Amino acid sequence: MPKAHVYKRDHVNTDEIIPARYLNTDNEAELATHCMEDLDVDFVKKTQAGDIIVAGEDFGCGSSREHAVWAIRGAKVQTVIAKTFARIFYRNSIDCGFYLIELPDVFEKIKDGDELEIDYKKGLIKNLTSGNDISFNPLPNFALEIIADGGLLNHISKK
Amino acid sequence: MAMTITEKILARAAGKDKVRAGDLIDANIDIVMCHDVTTPPAISMLKEKGIDKVFDPEKIVVTPDHFQPAKDIKSAELHKRLDTWAKEKKIKHYYKLGRAGVCHALLPEQGHIRPGEVIVGGDSHTCTYGAFGAFSTGIGSTDLAAAIATGQLWFKVPESIKFVLNGKLGKGVYSKDVILAVIARISTDGAIYKAMEFVGETLADMSMEARMTITNMAIEAGGKNGIIGFDDVTKAYLDEHLTDKKDYTVFESDADAEYESVEEFDCSKIEPMVALPHLPSGGVAIGECQGMEMDQAYIGSCTNGRIEDLRIAANIIKGKEVAIRTLIIPATPVIWKQAKDEGLFDIFYDAGCVISAPTCGACLGGFMGILAAGEKCVSTTNRNFVGRMGSPKSEVYLASPATAAASAVEGKLTDCRKYI
Numbered sequence: 008m009p010k011a012h013v014y015k016r017d018h019v020n021t022d023e024i025i026p027a028r029y030l031n032t033d034n035e036a037e038l039a040t041h042c043m044e045d046l047d048v049d050f051v052k053k054t055q056a057g058d059i060i061v062a063g064e065d066f067g068c069g070s071s072r073e074h075a076v077w078a079i080r081g082a083k084v085q086t087v088i089a090k091t092f093a094r095i096f097y098r099n100s101i102d103c104g105f106y107l108i109e110l111p112d113v114f115e116k117i118k119d120g121d122e123l124e125i126d127y128k129k130g131l132i133k134n135l136t137s138g139n140d141i142s143f144n145p146l147p148n149f150a151l152e153i154i155a156d157g158g159l160l161n162h163i164s165k166k
Numbered sequence: 167m168a169m170t171i172t173e174k175i176l177a178r179a180a181g182k183d184k185v186r187a188g189d190l191i192d193a194n195i196d197i198v199m200c201h202d203v204t205t206p207p208a209i210s211m212l213k214e215k216g217i218d219k220v221f222d223p224e225k226i227v228v229t230p231d232h233f234q235p236a237k238d239i240k241s242a243e244l245h246k247r248l249d250t251w252a253k254e255k256k257i258k259h260y261y262k263l264g265r266a267g268v269c270h271a272l273l274p275e276q277g278h279i280r281p282g283e284v285i286v287g288g289d290s291h292t293c294t295y296g297a298f299g300a301f302s303t304g305i306g307s308t309d310l311a312a313a314i315a316t317g318q319l320w321f322k323v324p325e326s327i328k329f330v331l332n333g334k335l336g337k338g339v340y341s342k343d344v345i346l347a348v349i350a351r352i353s354t355d356g357a358i359y360k361a362m363e364f365v366g367e368t369l370a371d372m373s374m375e376a377r378m379t380i381t382n383m384a385i386e387a388g389g390k391n392g393i394i395g396f397d398d399v400t401k402a403y404l405d406e407h408l409t410d411k412k413d414y415t416v417f418e419s420d421a422d423a424e425y426e427s428v429e430e431f432d433c434s435k436i437e438p439m440v441a442l443p444h445l446p447s448g449g450v451a452i453g454e455c456q457g458m459e460m461d462q463a464y465i466g467s468c469t470n471g472r473i474e475d476l477r478i479a480a481n482i483i484k485g486k487e488v489a490i491r492t493l494i495i496p497a498t499p500v501i502w503k504q505a506k507d508e509g510l511f512d513i514f515y516d517a518g519c520v521i522s523a524p525t526c527g528a529c530l531g532g533f534m535g536i537l538a539a540g541e542k543c544v545s546t547t548n549r550n551f552v553g554r555m556g557s558p559k560s561e562v563y564l565a566s567p568a569t570a571a572a573s574a575v576e577g578k579l580t581d582c583r584k585y586i
């Protein structure tokens with residue numbers, strides 16, 4: 008079952024998600040091995056495919072490096088749930104077809120290690136550990152269209 | 167309908183009479199800025215999708231800067247991909263080593279930035295160009311690929327926050343101190359998704375270089391763009407630097423335009439500031455942190471690596487010896503030559519500083535000036551996140567070139583006013 012990795016932090020930035028010392032490559036698999044390294048050196052070791060990152064406000068602030076999204080996606084993280092997202096990171100994620108969830112009271116509802124099941128269509132997170140259902144606002148329609156097409160480049164090719 | 171300058175520029179770019187905050191638009195892009203970290207992946211994506219087109223080889227500006235000159239084999243490969251593509255696509259404004267410089271210092275200097283235009287770049291500090299009354303914002307590689315291929319991008323028209331900067335700056339206080347004070351007040355997400363419009367008499371006295379330091383850091387408050395209206399100072403700079411296409415349209419905010427909020431600053435009360443680790447919003451007056459020992463000083467970057475910054479630093483360092491490792495990185499070859507011709511290199515050399523070729527280098531923890539665990543660096547750059555300049559256990563203190571220079575001389579955070 009997908010597990011939540013909770014970082015009770017605001018402003019988790021792109022330098023922490025993928026430090027610049029690894030930006031000499033854009034290979035997703037290689038970037039993934041350093042995912043979240045400057046925030047939590049053990050992140051990659053303890054993360055399984057489908058797991059979820061949970062954080063506070065302004066997640067992904069800083070650089071425009073899409074490498075941050077690729078590192079997270081490459082580490083097979085299913086989504087990031089945060090109180091708010093920084094603008095460029097949010098936009099990059101949509102462009103890559105990577106779904107993000109905004110949840111203002113996330114720390115009350117999700118604890119570290121909780122097992123979650125997410126229904127993106129319904130906008131519903133089932134917290135299997137606490138037994139609670141948590142609803143969230145789905146992304147706006149234009150973003151859903153881009154994600155459904157598999158990212159911005161497919162989307163504009165279609166147009 | 168009354169509009170802000172940001173709304174007017176975006177309306178023009180979308181081919182509409184008016185837009186308002188919240189509208190989704192498809193905007194035509196006037197200039198796309200490309201560098202060595204985010205553009206090679208964009209090129210690969212386009213190849214992979216079989217999209218061979220470049221919307222306009224005259225409107226794309228390419229300058230490798232982050233790892234230039236190539237710091238290792240992998241970055242050399244990035245540069246090679248960029249080089250092959252730029253040549254193949256006949257990119258008109260491709261700055262190679264020797265002409266390349268830190269992107270946000272290079273583009274205005276080389277006359278690529280015009281008021282009223284929409285500029286995007288694969289770099290978060292692309293917001294710098296807003297100092298010229300342009301709409302300018304940073305994007306990631308996928309957006310960059312889309313912009314390169316189509317010359318268009320979708321935008322949500324941002325709400326604007328007006329920052330009114332009043333009062334004359336005191337001795338030893340610079341635009342860097344002003345923007346650090348602004349971010350300290352509103353926090354690193356205080357302007358998230360918003361346009362930060364700067365107005366007021368304090369700006370009137372500032373050079374374009376000084377204004378660019380302010381808009382450069384809009385992203386550090388989460389802003390989508392930073393913007394400053396056009397005036398005589400803007401015009402004089404453009405007259406000197408625009409070579410290619412000298413026409414442009416000037417927009418200004420209507421007096422009754424709508425703002426999400428208005429923040430007023432009495433800049434005469436601002437003191438030299440230092441942003442303590444690990445957020446750019448950690449700004450405090452120098453009095454609260456002076457005496458803290460440093461291991462390195464870094465004077466350079468797109469925030470403060472321009473000629474004016476080097477002159478300010480040289481004035482303080484002149485005739486003294488620096489107490490710590492001090493790196494001087496002119497942001498572009500033109501600035502480098504100017505500094506040399508003005509004799510600034512002699513001053514820096516005599517004081518024991520090292521002077522490098524134009525590069526982003528250590529600003530992003532890339533190379534040349536990386537910090538070891540436990541080390542502290544006073545830096546004229548714009549970010550002090552964990553690990554920004556090296557070890558995750560090192561620390562970066564953001565300050566003006568004057569504060570960095572005075573601190574280099576004493577080896578500890580120092581009030582620059584005693585040297586001015």
Ligand code: SF4
Binds near residue numbers: 467
């Ligand atoms: S100088 Fe630093 S902040 Fe500016 S573009 Fe280069 S890496 Fe980014």
